[in-house]
Amino acid sequence: MTLDAHWTRAFIERTADVVTESRAALVELDREIGDGDHGENLERGFSAVRAKLATQPDDATPGALLKMVATTLISTVGGASGPLLGTAFLKGAGALGDASVLDADAVVAFLSAARDGVVLRGKAEVGDKTMIDAWSPAVEAASEAAAGGATPATVLRAASDAAAAGAASTEPLVARKGRASYLGERAVGHRDPGAQSSSLIIQAAADTAEEA
Amino acid sequence: MTLDAHWTRAFIERTADVVTESRAALVELDREIGDGDHGENLERGFSAVRAKLATQPDDATPGALLKMVATTLISTVGGASGPLLGTAFLKGAGALGDASVLDADAVVAFLSAARDGVVLRGKAEVGDKTMIDAWSPAVEAASEAAAGGATPATVLRAASDAAAAGAASTEPLVARKGRASYLGERAVGHRDPGAQSSSLIIQAAADTAEEA
Amino acid sequence: MKKLINDPKDVVTEAVAGLGMAHPDLLTVSLDPVFVRRASAKGQGKVAIVSGGGSGHEPLHAGFVGPGMLDAAVPGPVFTSPTPDPVLAATQAVDGGAGVLYIVKNYTGDVLNFETAADLAEAEGITVATVVVDDDVAVKDSLYTAGRRGVAGTVVVEKTAGAAAERGDSLEQVAEVARRTNAATRTMGVALTAGVVPHAGEPSFTLADDEIEIGIGIHGEPGRERVPLEPVDRIVDRLLGAVLDDLGATAGDRVLLFVNGMGGTPLVELYIAFRRAAEVLAEAGIEVSRSLVGDYVTSLEMQGMSITVTRLDDELAELWDAPVETAALRHGR
Amino acid sequence: MKKLINDPKDVVTEAVAGLGMAHPDLLTVSLDPVFVRRASAKGQGKVAIVSGGGSGHEPLHAGFVGPGMLDAAVPGPVFTSPTPDPVLAATQAVDGGAGVLYIVKNYTGDVLNFETAADLAEAEGITVATVVVDDDVAVKDSLYTAGRRGVAGTVVVEKTAGAAAERGDSLEQVAEVARRTNAATRTMGVALTAGVVPHAGEPSFTLADDEIEIGIGIHGEPGRERVPLEPVDRIVDRLLGAVLDDLGATAGDRVLLFVNGMGGTPLVELYIAFRRAAEVLAEAGIEVSRSLVGDYVTSLEMQGMSITVTRLDDELAELWDAPVETAALRHGR
Ligand SMILES: Nc1ncnc2c1ncn2[C@@H]1O[C@H](COP(=O)(O)OP(=O)(O)O)[C@@H](O)[C@H]1O
Ligand SMILES: Nc1ncnc2c1ncn2[C@@H]1O[C@H](COP(=O)(O)OP(=O)(O)O)[C@@H](O)[C@H]1O
Ligand SMILES: [Mg+2]
Ligand SMILES: [Mg+2]
Ligand SMILES: [Mg+2]
Numbered sequence A, B: 001m002t003l004d005a006h007w008t009r010a011f012i013e014r015t016a017d018v019v020t021e022s023r024a025a026l027v028e029l030d031r032e033i034g035d036g037d038h039g040e041n042l043e044r045g046f047s048a049v050r051a052k053l054a055t056q057p058d059d060a061t062p063g064a065l066l067k068m069v070a071t072t073l074i075s076t077v078g079g080a081s082g083p084l085l086g087t088a089f090l091k092g093a094g095a096l097g098d099a100s101v102l103d104a105d106a107v108v109a110f111l112s113a114a115r116d117g118v119v120l121r122g123k124a125e126v127g128d129k130t131m132i133d134a135w136s137p138a139v140e141a142a143s144e145a146a147a148g149g150a151t152p153a154t155v156l157r158a159a160s161d162a163a164a165a166g167a168a169s170t171e172p173l174v175a176r177k178g179r180a181s182y183l184g185e186r187a188v189g190h191r192d193p194g195a196q197s198s199s200l201i202i203q204a205a206a207d208t209a210e211e212a
Numbered sequence C, D: 001m002k003k004l005i006n007d008p009k010d011v012v013t014e015a016v017a018g019l020g021m022a023h024p025d026l027l028t029v030s031l032d033p034v035f036v037r038r039a040s041a042k043g044q045g046k047v048a049i050v051s052g053g054g055s056g057h058e059p060l061h062a063g064f065v066g067p068g069m070l071d072a073a074v075p076g077p078v079f080t081s082p083t084p085d086p087v088l089a090a091t092q093a094v095d096g097g098a099g100v101l102y103i104v105k106n107y108t109g110d111v112l113n114f115e116t117a118a119d120l121a122e123a124e125g126i127t128v129a130t131v132v133v134d135d136d137v138a139v140k141d142s143l144y145t146a147g148r149r150g151v152a153g154t155v156v157v158e159k160t161a162g163a164a165a166e167r168g169d170s171l172e173q174v175a176e177v178a179r180r181t182n183a184a185t186r187t188m189g190v191a192l193t194a195g196v197v198p199h200a201g202e203p204s205f206t207l208a209d210d211e212i213e214i215g216i217g218i219h220g221e222p223g224r225e226r227v228p229l230e231p232v233d234r235i236v237d238r239l240l241g242a243v244l245d246d247l248g249a250t251a252g253d254r255v256l257l258f259v260n261g262m263g264g265t266p267l268v269e270l271y272i273a274f275r276r277a278a279e280v281l282a283e284a285g286i287e288v289s290r291s292l293v294g295d296y297v298t299s300l301e302m303q304g305m306s307i308t309v310t311r312l313d314d315e316l317a318e319l320w321d322a323p324v325e326t327a328a329l330r331h332g333r
């Protein structure tokens, strides 16, 4: 599929579906090392996003649609993940400008700006056991794939695989940011819920891009 | 044993021992149809009685010793059973006057005055599922035995057996006085804790009288 | 049993000692015998009000000692009425020559022990009047029970009687205010879980995971029925329905609506219940002109609540509004 | 899960609606977006104070809205920071032209959302200052955590800052009082059981029957260690020891001692704990000159408590004593 506004809408809808399906699993991850609301928070946010999507003008660009996601998440999610994911989408959308179709470089620019936005707000580094552990490897894998001349869909798949591995890599870690940082050694053995949800979002982007 | 001051002291001590041994069982009975404190209440009272017994003058009469039990129970037990049992001992002691030895009629007078004291304060009738269901049959059995010429010890044994049967007879009843009255049908199948403890007290009197 | 206590035997004395340390400006405590009185000098010529009963219902009664409410409170052992001795000692400590009113919740033990204390006080030349509170509509008031129990409505009675005493009413007048408040007050409660009496170490009763007890008493005495857990709006409808029925409340009445927590239920739930109760009253044309929400008459860590409605006339409303300054209830300026 | 609620999704709005119905004289509530403000007209020229955070900690924060304390509170979903929108709406509703102080507990979500709200408010021409409360000594303040959490000490900060605003301090001065109070305040908590988040339906964590969590956070975040249940005197010694160490309190200091219930612990236990804490302070030559005991910063129905100590100077003591009239805290005449 061409990564145009049509793809953007499909990506947003699939993300909303995935978040709904994963609500309980994300709550459970957050219950183990946080406060048990992450799935609930994201579902609240993406339900609002789904509702707003229907009211977007037909000629909305990918950047405009993703900016709507950003502002909606910021106004509806709350918690730590609301401003962080919201900023990710806001900065990512900004990197797309008015483009009506995303090429491989645009995909990299989106992911990279999104990651930088999270770092700007949350000050976390790779290895702090946060959503950065999904976003950062995704950016690197995407850059590498794009540099190798991959299609936009392949770039997203590379990013998605790396994000999934990154989410898994949080399991053995001690957290140094967010609520899980209070657990010390006790966070070891549990996956970070924000890294997991970020990986699911990037995976939704890749899955949608591969559709006919 | 002659029912003199020596017997009275032994009876009081044995009662205190029995109450301590039965504390948990009485708490459990009261937990089922009351508020779970009856064993605790009586133990607090009879510990105080035990302590005071040691300080009674050597020449204290049975009546004086039992009056000490009465006032100590009134000042230390609390709850419903404190004033009720306290009044039982107070009126029972009053019926003994200055007697230094209790004959069969005195035993009947003690039990009868005690029972009347409980009725005076608590207004319960036989069948209301209260301690009256132990005291009343005890008084009747004692009167009958005394009328038949039994020894004081035999009179007490008759009273004790009747009190035990009376306590058991509360099991199928619905309560009409005290906390258990709030249970309605749900009190059925449970023994009244106050009837049980009154039966234990009368039994302690009989057991002591039968000792060498 | 998980509790923040030391030896179960010391629960009451240690808590009363802590109460005295926390509120030295308001309260003076006696530990032997156990009672709590106002820190201020006793009001010569003012009627004194003494209440008390088993512990485990905090802040009742000691949390209501202070200007505008009680003069003394006598906490017994957990769930056990105090004996007459500390009641008498408290009575002597606060009598200012104008007589003493006992406010007693209707339980056999409380009634009998306060009765004896009153006899002893009268023997010492102190005039005592007693008002028995019996606001719990869960219990049918009949020959076949010990009568209705005194529960959360006790706070309302202690408040209006306290205000009447403070404004200089005579013993007979203060008792009359207390009786009138009691007559205008009805309560019904619900339990989701049981409290654990420290010396018993086990829950006072057992409810299945999806079961609640409608009409619970504040010592865990059972109520009218056990029903499956349902939305709080339905529970409020049951409790308030019984309360309004029994009170005979009708459109145009002005009431105090009091949602009381049993100790283990979070405040957020009490406000959800209050919302529904206020809606039901509004629909019935009954005006909620005063309100109270919080844990005032508890049953250890029991989860649950009760709903109390007091029908107000101008005088009762004024007495409710009068200034009060106690550890657990403060208002008015 | 046994709770007095309807749909878990409606917990916050229904509770806020109930709060508004129970205290119409004190509070006005907005349900969309959700925030609570004083019923009285906004003070022109008075610094306004806004606080907020996830729900489930009642009476914090909405219970502290009223004369002498907060101008508005913004309750988020249970245990989840509110988004910037309701914070902005509350800010606009209470700004009286002298600027607005945000009092924010130190959690990533709260800090970020209030930060965004402040940006939006500044863009509308409203001057905002923010003070972050981080009194929880259970968390080592280091590069390797999100920093110390804001817990029960928040009440103290809201009270003194509220009094400073009421006496007419400038925004910078009110913020300075808040910062100074926070710097003088330390807290540590303990949990015996976990609360249950309504939409999660299961306890936030699990403790064995004989286990307690020392250093618990108010969302059930774990603390320093799990130890076997012990007498409350030992628990108080642990909590207070850590608090005094970190505060560097020494003989001759005057303090506010605040024993806070987590929601499911009966008041009687809090007073037992207060007693021990007061004794320990007395032995150390530290004067308990003010005190507070009760459920003020809770964690749903969690059983447990926290101990807070604030070192008082004359000004902080005076600000603590200043009149306050809110749903959950009232004093002064
Ligand atoms: N400083 C941070 N930087 C990046 N991500 C963070 C930071 N703090 C928290 N997070 C992410 O937020 C997730 C938690 O989100 P959520 O549960 O919705 O919010 P809250 O922690 O406020 O309850 C964590 O799993 C983590 O991935
Ligand atoms: N009106 C009454 N007359 C006689 N006995 C009564 C009456 N009310 C209660 N009792 C007795 O008191 C017992 C309960 O005593 P206890 O548990 O110590 O006091 P409380 O009910 O105050 O907790 C009951 O089992 C019953 O035998
Ligand atoms: Mg979370
Ligand atoms: Mg009992
Ligand atoms: Mg009792």
Ligand SMILES: [Mg+2]
Pocket (backbone or CB within 6 Å): A035, A037, A079, A080, D054, D079, D080, D081, D109
């Ligand atoms: Mg959260």
